[in-house]
Amino acid sequence: MRTRRKKGFTLVELIVVMAIMAILAAVAVPLTVTYIRRAQETVDSAYSVDIASQAYFVIADLSERNEVIDPVSVVNGLRKNYGDDFPYPIVAVAPSAKDHLNTLTASEIKAYSDSQWSGSALDISQKFYAVYVGDGTLNVYFFEDGAEVTAQRVSRLIEY
Numbered sequence: 001m002r003t004r005r006k007k008g009f010t011l012v013e014l015i016v017v018m019a020i021m022a023i024l025a026a027v028a029v030p031l032t033v034t035y036i037r038r039a040q041e042t043v044d045s046a047y048s049v050d051i052a053s054q055a056y057f058v059i060a061d062l063s064e065r066n067e068v069i070d071p072v073s074v075v076n077g078l079r080k081n082y083g084d085d086f087p088y089p090i091v092a093v094a095p096s097a098k099d100h101l102n103t104l105t106a107s108e109i110k111a112y113s114d115s116q117w118s119g120s121a122l123d124i125s126q127k128f129y130a131v132y133v134g135d136g137t138l139n140v141y142f143f144e145d146g147a148e149v150t151a152q153r154v155s156r157l158i159e160y
Contacts, residue, residue, distance in 0.1 A: 044127070044142055051090065051129055052140045054081055059133065071133045078131070093132035093141075 058077030062069050071092035078090055130141040 044144070047086075047088070048129065048140050048142050051078065051131065052138060054078055055131060055133070055138055055140065057081075059138065069133060071131055074133050074138075075131050088126070089128040091128060091130050093130050093139075 055074050055078060058074050058081065059069055062073055062077065067073065071094065075090055075092040082090075127142070127144045130143065132139040132141070
């Protein structure tokens with residue numbers, strides 16, 4: 001007489017498979033989080049470069065029309081160009097911040113920013129871009145969680 005074998009997995013086999021899956025998850029999750037963070041940093045950096053490029057064109061347009069070139073007029077031009085399509089606020093840094101440009105913090109940006117764009121509406125804990133135009137340079141600063149991400153600051157020499 002033949003005996004019938006039951007089909008299925010033993011408890012030991014299931015535990016071994018679960019242990020292997022746990023090891024794979026322990027390796028994969030941190031790597032995935034790192035890749036997502038790096039991708040977001042790349043996007044934010046690309047936005048900084050895009051703002052600088054667009055600001056350069058705004059400055060050229062203002063210069064061509066013999067209008068005043070200051071941070072507020074540049075940010076107004078950027079806002080007109082981008083409309084509501086830009087994901088983060090862009091603020092103008094006042095000329096009084098000139099001596100602090102290399103050490104600006106988000107709270108100082110808020111203090112030195114044009115009140116029309118920052119005021120109480122700008123939450124320094126969120127991501128935002130700050131634009132400074134003066135002394136022949138254009139500086140775009142990117143702030144995240146209240147701290148400047150210095151690797152993503154874009155500076156360009158301009159002539160106007």
